[in-house]
């Protein structure tokens with residue numbers, strides 16, 4: 753579905769944020785991007801989305817180069833950035849979903865029932881009539897995911913989706929991401945939470961200093977502490 757091919761990026765006046773990064777992502781996969789602070793995770797997502805222009809490389813989605821055809825990329829990828837407040841404070845939860853559904857081309861005849869089912873999926877049905885501004889941080893995060901999901905894009909990118917969530921909300925986020933209703937999508941997630949990563953991921957990419965230093969499928973990893981050990985070893989042994 754998605755092929756990232758030799759992406760390289762140096763910010764003006766900065767050091768290299770991405771160095772020859774290549775990987776692929778198929779439908780049904782939940783790929784976790786793990787890396788220390790400043791490793792290049794957000795830059796990678798932004799380059800794929802065309803929000804940051806890479807110096808070199810290609811991003812091929814269903815055979816089309818989305819760096820040359822950014823509208824196709826925007827259509828096909830839903831994204832939630834770290835701590836991004838993507839909702840309108842003075843609309844209710846439900847109104848936000850209907851608004852973003854319509855904005856993303858959902859048929860007006862179906863947008864309400866789709867909003868209902870997404871709210872149920874993320875566990876926000878009982879808050880449907882609340883103003884977005886009245887939600888707690890965790891609930892806002894759920895609304896953010898709901899807004900990303902209503903787009904019905906085959907690719908979903910989530911940048912640190914559990915940041916600031918309490919234990920129960922983290923648990924719900926895990927259940928949501930492995931729910932069978934999302935199983936046909938390809939999901940790319942950045943996180944620093946190893947337990948969450950292991951519970952949700954089907955494959956793990958390790959990145960350090962802009963370079964991919966590991967690409968492991970879940971079958972070769974026994975548990976979350978094994979994942980942590982493999983990650984720390986890869987980070988320690990790369991320059």
Ligand SMILES: Nc1ncnc2c1ncn2[C@@H]1O[C@H](COP(=O)(O)OP(=O)(O)OP(=O)(O)O)[C@@H](O)[C@H]1O
Pocket residue numbers: 763764766768769787788789790791792793794795796
């Ligand atoms: N707009 C920018 N201008 C200059 N340098 C930047 C910019 N954005 C990021 N960087 C630098 O690029 C490198 C990669 O940053 P990036 O935000 O992609 O890392 P990250 O892995 O997402 O980090 P974190 O885990 O802390 O969110 C860092 O050295 C960072 O300082």
